[in-house]
Amino acid sequence: MPRRRRQDPKLDALRQRGTLNPRPERVRDVLFGQSAFFDAKDLAQVKYEMIRRAQVDGVSVAGAADTFGFSRPSFYAAQAALTREGLAGLLPRKRGPRAGHKLTPEILRFVGELRTADPSRAAASLVRLVKARFGVTVHPRTVERALARQEKKRR
Structure with a gap:
């Protein structure tokens, strides 16, 4: 009988909340390779660190975006969301109308x-x-x- 693989509860939680990074292999920042605290699968953490790296450490926007697996427009969108809403701005939202807006x-x-x-x-x-x-x-x-x-x- 084949062994069942253990599910990672954090991975399940990230997937359920929509914050699972679809491309964790693109994150090439050294901290994400050295420490278990930095999780390339956590999209919100990756975006936050990308913005922090550019703003605090002085890395260019293009360099930070590339290191963290994003495009420059994605960097600027994440930066604007963080400025506007804080950490909550880095969390994904449901797209499209929230309800039948025509049916009053x-x-x-x-x-x-x-x-x-x-x-x-x-x-x-x-x-x-x-x-x-x-x-x-x-x-x-x-x-x-x-x-x-x-x-x-x-x-």
Whole structure:
């Protein structure tokens, strides 16, 4: 029977939080090779050390970015995020809209009432009615997902 490899809990935590460096092999800074404290797999730590190396140690931006496996634009983006938000700025964020920004509570109520009155009504039909009443264009799949979420909440 093959042996199961032990999972590294830190690696699992980094992966779960989205802070696992996808290219740790590109980090060539000496500290990351000498000390267990410096972990090339920790994206936030790598970015912080890259910025610190340039600002405190006087290494050029191009040199620091290259040593830590980043491009100059990535360096400047990380530096701006650190300046603006502190360490939290170095943590990745979910991209894209956070929620259905077009489907306001009023539109959801309207669509829900229409679906309750006629459960067989197609999403495309609901989209046309939303466009006519509110002047908002939404995709039929967006309406279907919103209705499914509402149904799930009711259970």
